[in-house]
Amino acid sequence: MNWIINRDENWYLGGESGSGKSVLLTAIADKDKKTEIQVNVLNKSKLKPVCLYISQWYQFKNLEGVANFYYQQRYNKQQLKDTLTVGQELALYGKENQLDFTELDQILIALNFSSFKDAQLIELSSGEHKKLQLIKAIWLKPQLLLLDQPYTGLDINSRTNLNILLDYLASQGVRFVIACSEHELPKCINKYACIENGQIKELNGVLPVVRTIPLITKVPSFLQQTPKPNADVMVKMVNVNISYGDKQVIKNLNWEVKAGEKWLLQGHNGSGKSTLLSLVNGDHPQSYANELYLFGSKRGSGESIWDIKSHIGLISPELHWYFDKEASVWQSIASGFFDSVGLFNNLGYHKTQQVNELLDYFGLTEDKNELLVNLSLGKQRLALLARTLIKNPELLVLDEPCQGLDEQQTAHFNQLIDGICSTERTLIYVSHNQQQLPQKLTHRLVLNQGEVIENSTYNLEKELA
Template sequence: MQPVVQIVNLNLKYQQKAVLKDLNWTINYGENWVLSGTSGSGKTSLAKIIAGMQSAIGDVKINFHTDSHLPAEVLFVESWYQFKNLEGVANFYYQQRYTSQQAKDTLTVHAELVGYGKENGLHFDSVEPILAALNFSSFASSQLIELSSGEHKKLQLVKALWLKPQLLIIDQPYTGLDAASRKNLNILLDKIAAEGVQLILICNDSELPSCINRFAEIKDGQLREVNSIENAPSVTEKHSKEIPDFLKDSPVYSSQNIVKMVDVNISYGEKQVLKNISWEVKAGEKWLLQGHNGSGKSTLLSLINGDHPQSYANELYLFGNRRGSGESIWDIKQHIGLISPEFHWYFDATATVWQSIASGFYDTVGLFQQLPYSKSAQVDELVEYFGLTESKNELLSALPLGKQRLVLLARTIIKNPELLILDEPCQGLDQQQTQHFNQLVDELCNNGMTLIYVGHFESQLPTCIEKRILLEKGEVKVVESLNTKTRHCEIRSNLLHSTI
């Protein structure tokens, strides 16, 4: 029997830089692969080439099984979901997510799935068990623009698991998913693999479906098979650079009360998203915010960011002032450095790396004014600190996803904000980049910065976190102090593997 995929002497250049060099790969029937490697190594490009979405020099052959009842196609599930409004346009703005109940300008999850089912000749009753397994059934009436990153990932996965193509390639399958959803996803992947679907998962995760029986990594443009992800050659750890001087000083606090919520409620029609939330964040505190997908984390953060219009109808204090007392959204944002998957989606991809970082001074999604010399020098320092000097004049959209995220991470800290909100900041980063950034977070917070950090993965949390709030179905389930590093690690490990 011929191999499912046979790649011979594949070469790919991007802007005169060789990404893939005479790469060879044979995938036989019954093999399910994990493809790992550092950010920017060419994993996603290789997947797109196999799926026929990107051209390259070399020989790529796909041999479908003619006797299979499964669709004879390669489905590539991208690392995040690209969707459009009812008019076929995708140029959304960030705050639009929270006003979409009035706009009604995107499809609901149910309508999207109905359309997908008709397009591919699928029976709707066969998708319902998948929705239930991923705890996604309750989102049927939600508009696409309202979904969080984890919920968008679930929608991508639901479609792929429903279609069951002969070859399924998933880029970062676990991004944004809580532990329960990751476990159920692995069960679903094992099930479709038993039905004949062959898998290529692009990730660096160790908790994988049991059907995975082959491992490879891309390094220096070449693909080499390894025994497992753990046994793949590790990246040499970079020497930690000294943090720029302008970030060594403590932020100038306008108030010791950063956030105060008193019985906050948020509803969309009959659907209540947050229920009687009371929470206080003091200057200098470091909080971990956790909860299942759909528990209300993103909505809670949108109140703090000043993006949610219902903040005025609640008793909410930010930086010592009650919301609705005359301050604008931009007054609020001056105090905050933010990164989130959703913000990344809507960021101006036409800005250069340097412009993207500089825009953090003005809380815009692009740079629209000339910087004074002192601010330009600070941008240069961060560009060098994050190892982006060679890319500083490139478009943000031209970089690998991991480097794009590093650029936006640099943007969040450029003004040394009073409050740093990091909503799953390490999505798309490799292990070394994740460690590097969390070391930076620890160093910043040693100098008094206030932190709210959202993260599902134990390996992707900074050590400085002192307190924890857990949401469950829109309500506060747990608020606790993590008094020692030992207790922190115990609680973090237990909860990440059970309740989150």
């Protein structure tokens, strides 16, 4: 590969999921380079003489310096004092890098993050973690900033404001490479390229991804058999309230999801979507203190968390982040039968065939024995989407399911969701992107600061029109 980034250029970098975008950006930023990559910085500049890479995931540690977190930890108030607060994290970062603290408040306001200063890092959702990554990068003002999927998990307003901030940084001399599948880029982007077969291909503009491998469109046979709903009302919440100390994240919420309904759940970052879904999934301990009904039974009436999860197929950014990446692709998918993080049971013939069908559908057959951690994030997400579907659940809870996927993979997955969402299967789908939704959504719930501001029927075609 040959690539030259000149000092007056800001690049968009595209390509299929797994084409090597993250690998390339990591190599450019790697301080212990073993490749012939040269990054030249100006010593006489107001900008930091560094090349900074912002990865797709935000990595943080607890107060003991380790990152051994578990999926439900952010909902357990007994565990919330295990990490720094956002304010403490930013204070340390600013001190280490000798940054101007008067600039920080402006960045926090622009990304609507001022109210999170006292929040523990473990409390933040994936979108909020992404904002914290971006705030630190913008505050630092490096000479070269490499952004890997910077819009992932951000609400519409935050995406718009991020582009404004990036344009401002560009006017100050910061240069960018932005790897993403978005088309609404900052105005400062003036060069376009994609990675094809391990090579840089310069483009005239942002173009759709053209895949070289045909995707299977036939719905796997076992998913064509819609499971019978266990109850007429799958989820019912009556005046639900969730608080952490003085902070109330869900306020007097009423919501009913009937069998066969397909809900779009939306709201800005920090509006309470993840907390609401944790009640549906049985993961939130405060569900026992509220009037909550799941699959026809009141929460706390003798059912176990495994009874609840047996009805649900779940994917979320947090589940992906905490998942056992040392499991193989095959084991990761098969673990969905048992709602475990990793596979600890043997499968019979029919369940094995179901795993193989989904491997074929998602194009993962050749990767089935690879460790999940060794795959691109896009392929990791495909494996976990297959895990979500493997037991053919009556309720699908899909929280930003297409994060990390390219446009073709996103369309492929949503086509499958439309194909299996008959009149009896129930769906809760979370996405900030109106252009990346399945067609069969019937209702929408919108949250703002933990309160319902819209509960209505929904038609995607009318919305886009």
